[in-house]
Amino acid sequence: MDSDSAAPDVVHRTTCRICGGTDLERILELGPSPLANAFLRSTEDFAAEQRYPLDLYFCGQCTLLQLLDVVRPDLMFRHYLYVTGTSTTMAGHNQAYAQTVCEVLGLTSIDLVAEVASNDGSLLKCFQERGVRTLGIEPARNLAALASASGVETVNEFFTRSVGEQLRATHQPARAVVANNVLAHVDDPHDFLSGCRELVADDGLITIEVPCVGELLDRLEYDTVYHEHLSYFSVTSLLRLCDRVGLSAVRVDRVPVHGGSLRLYLSRSTGGHSAAVRALEAEERLAGVADVARYRRFATDVRKSRTALVGLLERLAADGKQIVGYGAPAKGNTLLNYCGIDTRLIPYTVDKNPLKVGLYTPGTHIPVREVSALVDGAAIADYVLILAWNFADEIMRQQQTYRDRGGRFIVPVPEPQVV
Numbered sequence: 001m002d003s004d005s006a007a008p009d010v011v012h013r014t015t016c017r018i019c020g021g022t023d024l025e026r027i028l029e030l031g032p033s034p035l036a037n038a039f040l041r042s043t044e045d046f047a048a049e050q051r052y053p054l055d056l057y058f059c060g061q062c063t064l065l066q067l068l069d070v071v072r073p074d075l076m077f078r079h080y081l082y083v084t085g086t087s088t089t090m091a092g093h094n095q096a097y098a099q100t101v102c103e104v105l106g107l108t109s110i111d112l113v114a115e116v117a118s119n120d121g122s123l124l125k126c127f128q129e130r131g132v133r134t135l136g137i138e139p140a141r142n143l144a145a146l147a148s149a150s151g152v153e154t155v156n157e158f159f160t161r162s163v164g165e166q167l168r169a170t171h172q173p174a175r176a177v178v179a180n181n182v183l184a185h186v187d188d189p190h191d192f193l194s195g196c197r198e199l200v201a202d203d204g205l206i207t208i209e210v211p212c213v214g215e216l217l218d219r220l221e222y223d224t225v226y227h228e229h230l231s232y233f234s235v236t237s238l239l240r241l242c243d244r245v246g247l248s249a250v251r252v253d254r255v256p257v258h259g260g261s262l263r264l265y266l267s268r269s270t271g272g273h274s275a276a277v278r279a280l281e282a283e284e285r286l287a288g289v290a291d292v293a294r295y296r297r298f299a300t301d302v303r304k305s306r307t308a309l310v311g312l313l314e315r316l317a318a319d320g321k322q323i324v325g326y327g328a329p330a331k332g333n334t335l336l337n338y339c340g341i342d343t344r345l346i347p348y349t350v351d352k353n354p355l356k357v358g359l360y361t362p363g364t365h366i367p368v369r370e371v372s373a374l375v376d377g378a379a380i381a382d383y384v385l386i387l388a389w390n391f392a393d394e395i396m397r398q399q400q401t402y403r404d405r406g407g408r409f410i411v412p413v414p415e416p417q418v419v
């Protein structure tokens, strides 16, 4: 919030944000890095750019993988460039999501769906189309304004327990409280989930979607680590959190979005976690997700992957090949900064989000151009490094013209691969 602006930019916490424990081992150092969404407007901004530690820690007590260096939230979330509506993959995901929630809860026109971190309102629109009432809560001023202007009532706040209490009083208890890709962003997940618990109706459900740490480990998705993502949850660590807040997990789905996510359905009932959820937790433990050795091996593999990617790009550049980027996602900035890939290897990248075109990537200062730059002009780049690799299939399909002219793609993780 603005009242925090006298607070330091970054605070290093010394305890786990779920269990309060101090048995914390540093697993991987990816920084110091600038904020992954802090794109720069002009070359004059380069000198003033701030960098913060970006290190992953594992809690030996509750198994949560997390960042302990916490950047002040208003520096990251008051103006946000990730607009949900820009991706067709996400649009399909939103439609399917709304349908599932409406069916599971049997929602009708008297019911309210509240979404925390509702972005530009894209998902809530899908609920409106099904005749359900909606309420958005979004801390980014620009996105809250965009959503409200398009007919999705949106409160411009960071979500907390007290905001949850207030909204329950001013609106009505929500049959569904949706929180996608936000729990991992908050430094106090107890307060956040307590707010969801306050807002949800007794016969309602809270649905939480978070990237799955198992996918991060298995697919070496280290570039999904950035300052905004404070927690990297597993079913195991999420259940420890729910236990503390007084919520029961009634169902868990695995969803193939953002490189592999978990969707949990939580209820105020005191019946405890369902057998299916417990089974998934047991399965996860067998895969080593609760064991620090698995995380140490991950760190070793990440360092190898970096060496391989930088080696490939340098060899291509030495052969006189031109390489450009596709996408300017936050994750791309972790990858570029960690690997030290800047304009010497990639003169520009392209992105579909018009808010990013014309800006420079944080830390590596690569200009962002329109997607049409890939095929404009007589010569095309020999290779396109796909920074938005979770949309790689969609991107390669859309870039038929570039492929027809002989262009090739590089997918950077888990191992760099030329397609």
Ligand SMILES: [Zn+2]
Pocket: 016, 017, 018, 019, 020, 021, 059, 060, 061, 062, 063, 064
């Ligand atoms: Zn812990």
